[in-house]
Amino acid sequence: TEQFRIALLPGDGIGPEIMAVAVAVLEQVGQLCDLKFEFRAALIGGAAIDQTGQPLPPETLETCRQSDAVLLAAIGGYQWDALPRQQRPETGLLGLRAGLELFANLRPARILPQLVDASSLKREVVEGVDIMVVRELTGGIYFGQPKGIFTTETGQQRGVNTMAYSADEIDRIGRVAFETARQRQGRLCSVDKANVLEVSQLWRDRITALASDYPDVELSHLYVDNAAMQLLRWPKQFDTIVTGNLFGDILSDAAAMLTGSIGMLPSASVGASGPGLFEPVHGSAPDIAGQDRANPLAQVLSAALLLRYGLQQSAAADRIERAVSSLLEQGYRTADIAAAGQTALGCRAMGEALQQQ
Amino acid sequence: TEQFRIALLPGDGIGPEIMAVAVAVLEQVGQLCDLKFEFRAALIGGAAIDQTGQPLPPETLETCRQSDAVLLAAIGGYQWDALPRQQRPETGLLGLRAGLELFANLRPARILPQLVDASSLKREVVEGVDIMVVRELTGGIYFGQPKGIFTTETGQQRGVNTMAYSADEIDRIGRVAFETARQRQGRLCSVDKANVLEVSQLWRDRITALASDYPDVELSHLYVDNAAMQLLRWPKQFDTIVTGNLFGDILSDAAAMLTGSIGMLPSASVGASGPGLFEPVHGSAPDIAGQDRANPLAQVLSAALLLRYGLQQSAAADRIERAVSSLLEQGYRTADIAAAGQTALGCRAMGEALQQQ
Numbered sequence: 001t002e003q004f005r006i007a008l009l010p011g012d013g014i015g016p017e018i019m020a021v022a023v024a025v026l027e028q029v030g031q032l033c034d035l036k037f038e039f040r041a042a043l044i045g046g047a048a049i050d051q052t053g054q055p056l057p058p059e060t061l062e063t064c065r066q067s068d069a070v071l072l073a074a075i076g077g078y079q080w081d082a083l084p085r086q087q088r089p090e091t092g093l094l095g096l097r098a099g100l101e102l103f104a105n106l107r108p109a110r111i112l113p114q115l116v117d118a119s120s121l122k123r124e125v126v127e128g129v130d131i132m133v134v135r136e137l138t139g140g141i142y143f144g145q146p147k148g149i150f151t152t153e154t155g156q157q158r159g160v161n162t163m164a165y166s167a168d169e170i171d172r173i174g175r176v177a178f179e180t181a182r183q184r185q186g187r188l189c190s191v192d193k194a195n196v197l198e199v200s201q202l203w204r205d206r207i208t209a210l211a212s213d214y215p216d217v218e219l220s221h222l223y224v225d226n227a228a229m230q231l232l233r234w235p236k237q238f239d240t241i242v243t244g245n246l247f248g249d250i251l252s253d254a255a256a257m258l259t260g261s262i263g264m265l266p267s268a269s270v271g272a273s274g275p276g277l278f279e280p281v282h283g284s285a286p287d288i289a290g291q292d293r294a295n296p297l298a299q300v301l302s303a304a305l306l307l308r309y310g311l312q313q314s315a316a317a318d319r320i321e322r323a324v325s326s327l328l329e330q331g332y333r334t335a336d337i338a339a340a341g342q343t344a345l346g347c348r349a350m351g352e353a354l355q356q357q
Numbered sequence: 358t359e360q361f362r363i364a365l366l367p368g369d370g371i372g373p374e375i376m377a378v379a380v381a382v383l384e385q386v387g388q389l390c391d392l393k394f395e396f397r398a399a400l401i402g403g404a405a406i407d408q409t410g411q412p413l414p415p416e417t418l419e420t421c422r423q424s425d426a427v428l429l430a431a432i433g434g435y436q437w438d439a440l441p442r443q444q445r446p447e448t449g450l451l452g453l454r455a456g457l458e459l460f461a462n463l464r465p466a467r468i469l470p471q472l473v474d475a476s477s478l479k480r481e482v483v484e485g486v487d488i489m490v491v492r493e494l495t496g497g498i499y500f501g502q503p504k505g506i507f508t509t510e511t512g513q514q515r516g517v518n519t520m521a522y523s524a525d526e527i528d529r530i531g532r533v534a535f536e537t538a539r540q541r542q543g544r545l546c547s548v549d550k551a552n553v554l555e556v557s558q559l560w561r562d563r564i565t566a567l568a569s570d571y572p573d574v575e576l577s578h579l580y581v582d583n584a585a586m587q588l589l590r591w592p593k594q595f596d597t598i599v600t601g602n603l604f605g606d607i608l609s610d611a612a613a614m615l616t617g618s619i620g621m622l623p624s625a626s627v628g629a630s631g632p633g634l635f636e637p638v639h640g641s642a643p644d645i646a647g648q649d650r651a652n653p654l655a656q657v658l659s660a661a662l663l664l665r666y667g668l669q670q671s672a673a674a675d676r677i678e679r680a681v682s683s684l685l686e687q688g689y690r691t692a693d694i695a696a697a698g699q700t701a702l703g704c705r706a707m708g709e710a711l712q713q714q
């Protein structure tokens with residue numbers, strides 16, 4: 001029996017509900033695959049603010065560091081929006097990414113054949129879409145210095161943030177992206193704004209230089225405005241996309257929404273060493289929290305990613321992904337993905353149906 | 358007879374072809390409406406680089422300043438992409454925006470009933486979409502200092518750009534946006550990344566403060582990643598959007614692409630005083646340049662915007678817009694918007710057909 005420590009960060013809103021389903025699924029698959037999981041729950045986001053005054057208590061970071069992988073649900077809610085920046089849920093998430101040095105965020109946007117009609121795009125445009133966005137996660141304008149709101153000599157307020165990348169930061173995310181593309185269809189599109197931004201020009205130069213180490217990968221470049229257009233126009237042109245933190249935030253969400261079912265999408269954040277972080281693409285959905293209406297499948301699929309990439313247990317990951325597929329095949333749906341005429345299950349019932357697969 | 362000076366900047370690629378059509382249409386409408394136009398052509402972009410070594414020769418800026426309005430076609434092409442930044446076509450366009458202090462860029466994305474099927478989105482999702490993106494155009498990360506590629510103490514290269522907004526800059530674009538929303542459906546959505554960026558926090562605070570001067574406008578806020586998602590999910594929720602230079606670049610292009618026919622979309626850039634700049638949303642399309650295949654209608658509709666907002670000649674603008682409508686009604690199409698079975702006209706023929714309306 002192999003044994004693993006998994007840190008659980010349920011967070012806010014629907015987080016605890018969907019986390020409960022994922023943990024039950026992990027327990028079950030552990031028994032079937034002879035894996036033992038030691039779960040340790042920790043506070044993050046609004047839940048942590050309410051109990052400790054900080055969105056990322058040091059114990060939480062410590063628990064994560066001592067684990068083999070981290071499973072996060074979601075953070076945030078209206079009640080914490082007015083707090084000063086240092087005490088906001090998002091600051092906790094950014095601190096976790098930085099603290100674990102999770103520089104690579106992998107966001108798949110794959111249309112599931114059973115859910116093609118959930119998309120706002122035409123069937124022929126989205127059928128078969130399978131995009132992986134590789135987003136840099138610990139640099140760029142999210143962390144660049146100087147930042148703040150300053151008062152100028154004339155007494156005026158001025159808000160400032162800095163978008164910066166060093167050559168090394170670009171190279172390490174670039175390598176992850178080329179490796180990822182290589183394991184997919186071998187096509188990598190790098191997105192920047194090199195026609196306007198110097199930081200993008202360095203980005204483009206470094207990514208272009210890396211390409212010679214990956215002759216089997218076909219590299220192209222797009223400006224971010226054009227990339228946003230191409231994603232809507234003909235998303236099937238994309239295989240793997242690599243971009244910086246801010247552009248990745250925007251484009252990975254746009255790519256996710258192409259599927260029409262962001263309640264289904266997991267993501268992975270990894271560093272050079274140490275535990276990876278696995279979480280759904282969707283947020284904490286405070287409007288439906290505690291009502292047993294959330295879709296737990298993105299959380300469950302995040303647990304599958306955790307098994308596959310965090311713990312190298314692909315057989316167990318396969319089992320979960322197959323179970324989700326067969327569940328959908330049989331017409332089980334939560335409200336967010338139910339078509340007209342389909343009965344919607346609650347979060348718990350969906351979890352139970354999944355465990356029957 | 359009223360008289361106006363119009364600066365013409367045909368630029369690169371398909372620019373000269375579509376500009377010729379727009380000028381012919383302006384001449385015609387001028388006769389019909391008793392307006393006299395004095396056109397002065399000037400160089401910009403690649404064409405200017407080739408002839409003068411600079412993308413924005415001082416004479417061009419001077420010609421624009423001495424005009425009542427500026428009509429631009431498009432700039433850029435592969436042959437100038439490798440030049441140093443100061444000599445690139447885009448730098449000329451940025452210089453023109455800054456030189457004329459065109460801080461407000463208005464980008465309508467309206468689905469024309471005749472072209473609903475050109476969209477990659479489902480008919481029920483896009484039918485009736487009518488969005489105006491108000492983008493700040495002379496600030497933010499496009500112009501913020503410091504910027505450049507620097508060498509750090511450890512000898513590493515580091516690319517840097519600065520996203521900065523002063524309270525005044527935010528207020529003046531905010532006022533344009535509130536005024537615009539007021540003349541439309543009265544709903545304004547401000548887009549930022551205030552959960553991460555200090556510059557966005559100042560943005561949100563100032564826009565929120567302005568709202569009390571516009572009690573008839575309903576103000577909402579979205580984070581940019583969510584805005585990108587909502588644009589694809591249900592674009593009809595938007596009326597007027599206001600945002601900074603970079604987010605506006607991305608979102609206005611995404612909104613434009615929702616229509617599926619960016620060859621149809623005009624835009625306007627205006628300042629506090631001085632001439633406004635009117636140009637199509639699409640680019641210079643070097644791949645089809647000189648082949649008489651371009652769609653001239655965005656350029657023609659830009660001329661209509663120029664009449665309406667640049668010269669306060671709304672009767673003349675109406676005429677042009679009605680002519681375009683009736684042209685489409687009768688099934689005339691260029692290749693980019695032709696559906697299966699429709700005959701595609703070339704650029705010149707489309708211009709001639711338009712003049713018959």
Ligand SMILES: CC(C)[C@H](C(=O)O)[C@@H](O)C(=O)O
Pocket residue numbers: 090093094249552553582
């Ligand atoms: C919550 C927020 C800080 C975060 C981000 O911008 O990175 C989120 O949008 C995401 O994409 O994970």
Ligand SMILES: CC(C)[C@H](C(=O)O)[C@@H](O)C(=O)O
Pocket residue numbers: 195196225447450451606
């Ligand atoms: C050509 C480029 C500099 C420009 C911009 O980024 O503003 C273009 O994309 C636009 O939107 O007008």
